[in-house]
Amino acid sequence: MKITFPDKNVREYPDGTTSLEIAKSLSEGLARNVLAAKVNGEVRDLMRPINEDASLELLTWNDAEGKSTFWHSSAHLMAEALEALFPGIKFWVGPPVENGFYYDVDPGNHTLSQEDLPRIEEKMKELAKKNNAYQRKEINKEEAIKYFTEKNDEYKLDLLSNLEDGSITFYTQGDFTDLCRGPHIPSTGSIKAIRLMNIAGAYWKGDEKNKQLTRIYGITFPKQKELDEYLAMLEEAKKRDHRKLGKELEIFTFDEEVGPGLPLWLPNGAVLIEELERLAKRTEQAAGYKRVRTPHLAKSSMYLTSGHLPYYEESMFPAMQIEGEKYYLKPMNCPHHHKIFGSMNASYRDLPIRLAEYGTCYRYEQSGELFGLMRVRSLQMNDAHIYCTEEQFADEFKAVNEMYLKYFRIFNIEKYVMRFSTHSKEKLGKKYVDNEPLWIKTEDMVRRVLIESKIPYIEVADEAAFYGPKIDVQVWSAIGREFTLATNQVDFAVPARFGLTFRNAQNELETPICIHRAPLGTHERFIGFLIEHYAGNFPLWLSPKQVIVLPISDKFNDYARLVSQELNNYDIRAHIDERDEKIGRKIRDAETRKISYMLIVGEKEKETGSVAVRKHGEGDKGNMSKSDFLKMIKSEIEDQLNK
């Protein structure tokens, strides 16, 4: 048979040669490091013989698929350890994930806890040393059912019930046998470094109505050094965590008496908010948006009209009763904006109408979902609604996307994914407004704009808003959690429910399309993200403390006040460290507080009307006149905002 390698080289091997043998024929080193093989595009065990002409890619730790095979095998090793330590334990699924693997188990009467992890880890290491082979066995469905019936394992039987006969394989290593599609690494011995990370509850089949299983997360590496590096990397990431930095830099805080998920913005946080709003207002004004303002609550009838009450009620704070009326805190700004549009008596000549507001919304997020600033119950959205005709839709949608990209340049956001969420046919009328032709038409329009604008995106079904498809910008927190940073949604349903119309050129009433957009997401999540993105080192324009003046001794406090005041007069956020401390100490503290510029002033500066400039993270920049310094930072701010 002919084997074709990724570099297009072709070599001849006898039929039935295994991938591992082929690896050996190429180099001993490769044979030692190879974990799995990709045969004709399918990832397979190394020990599986190849029987026909095929393309072959040998996967190592450097390949994503090599890693996931390694971790998948590690999950089996953990299961083997668990079964040895806790006889009778039952297993659901144990897949590899982005960083490691997990296994969902039902430990029966025993409750697994954090304290059990070191024992399990030890057992895994012991079993790994035995270097047992992962043996693949094809089996018919009857035998498989018999095996798990005898084992009294309802979970695996449930898995089996969804499999077709003939596709069933078992893998055995040591005393542990699992129903598994594979593939696996050849043997347990290459799993050298093991760390079980944490233990958590996870609903069976991901459904909260089902029983909760115990999920154990772990990670393994071929070398101890790699595990050590991974753990060190996690420690580093924790230092960027916005919850830690937010406290250290005095940006926000929570208070038990105020309530969970209700952040208090400290003065530094308020500066961040004001700068973001300033940027948004400038940008939106240039793009033809008009600002509006709306109250924080509304009567239930409006949310019946909007559809929030049937579709969204569980995410809203319960109503309050006033004068026989039910009032709800608003979870979104759109209904209020629709009311404003409705009051405008618009003609096609007025469209598009773009209404913008940094509106404060309240959402009743379940307690377990709260997460620092990233997931809160009171939030201020960079919201706007664009009402336009069907012909205008593509241009408007494109313009919104361009605004996103402009913001990403300003904030240097490079790692993100645009996620296009569409409806699912089965949930029409339940999760989604029941009008399939409109869904399909709108989704096509969005897809066309994305393709025409050459914006890379991924498409996911059954993730849309109840009123239309949406595009979310996904980013990751320091500790690797994924978040929707910004959102851009099409609404073809709610304007009609509100009876919104405009008069078209034929003097007929027509319903506008509405685009909801929030490129800067919410203040809460966006700032949470920015803290981690910049690791607290905000760019000058955004920095809550732009300049601190550090007098060498209190003899120069007067001059320091003069310098600081002059900067304040030009809208620079400058203040003074007048403490009775040595200059080294003042510098150290200013550096720790991540203040962008330090101006050291003493005898020399006072005499010449100058300042000695030091930049955060960079050090001494030398002496310059007050006016030169002002000019320099003014132009730095300009440059940062005009990208």
Added chain:
RNA sequence: GCCGUUGUAGCUCAGUGGUAGAGCACUUCCUUGGUAAGGAAGAGGUCAUGAGUUCAAUCCUCAUCAACGGCUCCA
């Protein structure tokens, strides 16, 4: 909301069945110091809240609240 863990001074964290400690921060005094921590003294806590066990609870038990790691859900 569910599973698991945690809750001690402003912050980070020790600690004990006999009503508490460190470092940093804070206050005062000394020091007037040129690019990442000068010295001394002092002040600070119903040990998350509520009940129970006990002669005695910060420590043991239960409940509640909150935070954290996940699940479900989402900007």
